[in-house]
Amino acid sequence: MPSTRALTGANLIAGEESTEGPADLRQTRPATGEQGPAFHQATVAEVRAATAAAALAAPVYAATPATTRAELLRRIATGIEGAADELVAAADEETALGETRLRGELARTNAQLRMFADLIASGAHLDATIDTPDPSAIPPRPDLRRLQVPLGPVAVFSASNFPFAFSVAGGDTASALAAGSPVVLKAHPAHPATSELTGRIVVEAVADSGLPAGVFALLHGAGPEVGQALVIDPAVKAVGFTGSLRAGRALHDAAAARPEPIPVYAEMGSTNPVLLSEAAVAARAEEIAAGLAQSFTMGNGQFCTKPGIVLLPAGAAEFESAFTSAAQQVSPGTLLSPQIQRGLAAQLAETRDLDGVDVLTEVVADGGGLRSPVVVLRTDVAGYLRHEQLREEHFGPVVVLVEYGSTEDVLAALAEVPGSLTATVHAEPGEEDRLAEPIARLVALSGRLVWNGFPTGVAVSFAQQHGGPYPSTTAAWSTSVGTSAIRRFQRPVAYQAAPAAVLPSALRNENPDGIVRLVNGRVTTDPVTAE
Structure with missing residues (x-):
């Protein structure tokens, strides 16, 4: 790295360092607790400079051919591949996630970039739709042609738990750049x-593609100031965020309170x-127990799709024994930041002592750094309904087992489960009808139903679909x-x-780009001919 003081915002654009x-x-290094090098935190003035540059770049970038934007995404992927060793080493030092996990995540990041490149090169992202005139319709239908256009500059907030796939060049950045929207990114302080x-x-990829520098900027900031300044800036037209409920809700509320609210x-x-x-449970107790133990401790329990609440039949002694044994085989890992460690410790200090809650397993974390124990809590439906604290996410290797005695118990518990990204069912063939009501409830509260998996x-x-009802996201209709x-x-x-001269090429009769379109209700690549 050229400097331990990061170039940020307008400075990334101008190529100069700010010293004020x-x-x-x-x-803080998770494995040791030691502090890393210093990085410059952006000022409000630098935030404004970055968003102003993005606003200037937006119309130019929106008019850029999809082939150019696709090449930009591929250039980023190629650049990441070329720097893989350096990137993985830096990420491992900052996250302690391990080389195997990080190389896999890096590969996913590049796959995402290339997937969006292929998508926009095909024209499928435009959703081009044409209805030709129909004077016999009631009311008479004029010639109507619709497509998707870029929204404008987007503020993206990196996630702590995915330093590549949900970070600087992750899915939010890739999809925004693919759409034709410039990105001003707030890097995660972890x-x-x-x-x-x-x-x-x-x-470098932006510059090599001959695009305006304002197409991308990166800002550092440990507190809320940079994020709040981004969200309320009039140039910003949408926000992509992955993080805590508290921070996400604060950004959502700030965006809603703007003179021009944004999503x-x-x-x-x-x-x-x-x-x-x-x-x-009767048929596959050990298999389910082993898979569930691996799932809730994966990434040290810091995945957004970690199973946090498990409804199991009362008296499932074989399953509980197998699950306890599997959880005890997991070596406690390292949390991503001191804030996560403190928050989880405080939460566990409360939930483990709630009336009717037992600690079924606790694997103590030895060693230094930001380590956390692996914990399995157990209660029944009455306890789950009584204690609101059990319905909150434990961001770490913690799971809550909730024992039920009947379908009515299951429905009562599910009525209180907060909106989630996923819901999972483990059942045997032929149980679909008997479980129809619980399944319907699980679908209603989640964005993805997983069957006999994790x-x-x-x-x-x-x-x-990676999105779900509130509080898992603020926009259940999106992914x-x-x-x-x-x-x-x-x-x-x-x-x-x-007139044809006004229409984008994707909507012209001759279909010069050869893309798939919906013409008078029919999917086709054919040109539109006069009838």
Whole structure:
């Protein structure tokens, strides 16, 4: 890295360092508790300079051909691949996630970038739709042609738990850049060096693509000031966020209070309920127990899809024994930041002592750094309903087992489960009808139903849905993973009776780009002919 003082905001654009502003940011190394090098925190003036540059770049970037934007995304992926060793080393030092996990995440990040490049090169992201005139319709229909256009500059907030895939060049940045929307990114203070290295790759790719510098900027900030300044800036038209409920809600409320409210696509806390049927537990107790133990401790329990609440039949002694044994085999890992460690410790100090709650397992964390114990709590439905604290996410290797005695118990518990990213069912063939009501409730409270599997591990694909009802997100109709993520940073525009010279090429009769379009209700690549 050229400097331990990060170039930020307008400075990334101008290529100069700023020496004035808030105190330097220093990250705590999770494995040792030691502090890392200093990084410059952005000033409000630098935030404004970055958003002003993004606003200037927005119309130019929006008019850039999709092929150019696709090449930008591919350049970023190639640059990341070329710097993989340096990036992984920096990320491991800052997160203690391990080389295997980080290389896998880096590969996912590059796959996401190339997936969006392929998407926009195909024109599918435009959702081009044409209705030709129909004077016999009631009321008569004029010529109408619609497509998606870029929303404008987007503020992206990196996540702590994914230093690549949900960070500087992660899914939010990839989908916004693919849409044609410039990005002003707030790096996460848990991995500033990793963010800086990745940010320089993105900046270089923007320059090599001949695009305005304002297409991308990176800002550091440990407190709320940078984030709040970004969200209320008039140039910013949408926000992508992954983090805590408290921070996400604060950004959402600030955006809603603007003279021009803007959407905040915030992914926040999620308890991701798991329902185990009696038949499934009887047939596959050890298998389910082993998979569940691996799932709730994966990434040291710091995945947004971690199963946090497990509904299991009362008296499932074999399952509980197998699950306890599997959990005890897990070596406690390292949390990502002192804030996460303090928050989880305070939360556990309360929930473990609640009336009717037992500590089924606690694997003590030895060694220094930001370590945390692996904890399995157990209660019954009455205890779950009595204690609101059990319905909150434990961000770490903690799971709450809730024993039920009947379908009515299950429905009562599910009525209080907060909106989640995922919901999981383990059942045997033929149980679908008997479980119809609980399944319907699980679908209503989640964005993805997992059948006889585990929710950790999110495939990046066309059909993926990574979003759910509040409080898991502020926008249950959207996703932050998969090709549909691009919709967050677009808006539809219709052209009525417009001459060909006014129409974008995607809506012209001859279809010069050869893209798939919906013409008079029929999916086709054919040109539109006069009837």
